[in-house]
Amino acid sequence: MFAPARPVRAYERVVEQIEAAILDGKLLPDQRLPSERELVKEFAVSRSTLREALRVLQSRGFIQSRAGDPQGAVVQHFSTDSLRGSMAALARVEHLTLLELLQFRVMVEAWTCRLAAAGRSDEQLEEMDREMAAMRAHIGGDSEAFAEADLAFHAALARAAGNKLLEISGSVVHDVVLTLVSSKITASRNRRKQMQESCERHARVLSAIREGDPAEAARISYQNIVDYYSVYLVAADRQRLVDMGAAFGADPAAAAGSVGS
Amino acid sequence: MFAPARPVRAYERVVEQIEAAILDGKLLPDQRLPSERELVKEFAVSRSTLREALRVLQSRGFIQSRAGDPQGAVVQHFSTDSLRGSMAALARVEHLTLLELLQFRVMVEAWTCRLAAAGRSDEQLEEMDREMAAMRAHIGGDSEAFAEADLAFHAALARAAGNKLLEISGSVVHDVVLTLVSSKITASRNRRKQMQESCERHARVLSAIREGDPAEAARISYQNIVDYYSVYLVAADRQRLVDMGAAFGADPAAAAGSVGS
DNA sequence: TTGTATTTGTTCGTATGTATC
């Protein structure tokens, strides 16, 4: 009959109200909040309490405040940063293995390719072509710029798939995998060759998408990940990644062979 | 040559240090932090600044503090709450459609079933049997208890798949879908029949897993989601969900037919 | 370019309710 009456912290009620306003669209991105001193009056709390609330909102990515800004804090556009942070923490604390991350990435990218192959528009195809060309232009150049172009291509591909959740989760796990692997890379020998191979693979995926062949697009994207990352896996984990290929009709022998090369 | 000299907020350095200590395992779950007043001396900041830092850490799920506790804040076990929060915010702010969520869920659950069918141990099989029995025991009873048993089964299944990332993302998106759909459910007619059907479907998935048939397990889990949720989709979106079935060798006619029933 | 006013960042002191012994 009665609800629990545990004390609700003052700062928490402030957070709830502002968060709800943003989530409900009553406060839009780039809009400004009133100054701290005005909010103090409005919420009838002390400045310290209000500031604790603003800090929490800031850490969740809802607002951003700068020292000395005569206007108040800025309502932020939605960002996946906090999602990335949570996921990165998950990877560290729960000790996610590289295999687990790669399995997830194979799953997401294969489905992204499938959906893109089935439903891409001509404009989206052109956009992917442009990003592909941009990647080619960076072959042999700065590896950071190449990685950026690679990311842009993946983003275009994800948009063509028409699923924002897929797009975001793909980019998040992409990041986490890279940070995990980058610590293991001693020296990237044959950078130029690697870039060329990467472009070639992306081109094959794009070709399958252009021809509207979901199964083939998924298979190639899977194969790309296996070829690129399986060297970082121990034998048992590598086998489990190769086993995923059955779902794509991949040739197990070819997968195993490419690892040895 | 020179690094940017933008001011780093005091509270941020406190957050970084404590967060790093937890992430590195120097501070373990259930351990206590020193009291605020001691931390004030250690970090050489004021009480307010320190409290802002603690609030941020609390909102990220790293610590939990209680008023009057003679000991300090408690380091929390890793929780997916902040991940859930970020994802729920994503669903609201980015206006994720039910189709997008269901596509994601189909993908995750199908792969979970695949991996479980390929790699489950006998103990894991027994555990899933137990959860299955628990679900059956709740047929016709409290629908909340049934939903809990359902969740427990999915968790056991995810553990059998051996991928924590799959397990967590599956449960998160499961939650988000339910909150999105629950607002549309006016009255759950035929609750008993729904529960029985749900059990039957779960049993078929479990059977395929027991027999080590990944493709069949994935196909059934896909079909279950289509049958259960497609009534909430508009025709165009429903078709796109049905189109996913091609990846599982599902019969398009059967999928379309079950919607009309 | 240089002040000046305003705002946020930070500190300190104090009062109050709470959990543990």
Place this chain on the structure above:
DNA sequence: GGATACATACGAACAAATACA
């Protein structure tokens, strides 16, 4: 129940940063 140490909350003050005249 009382004593003690704690987190919570408030308010005033100063320092640093920003925007604008």
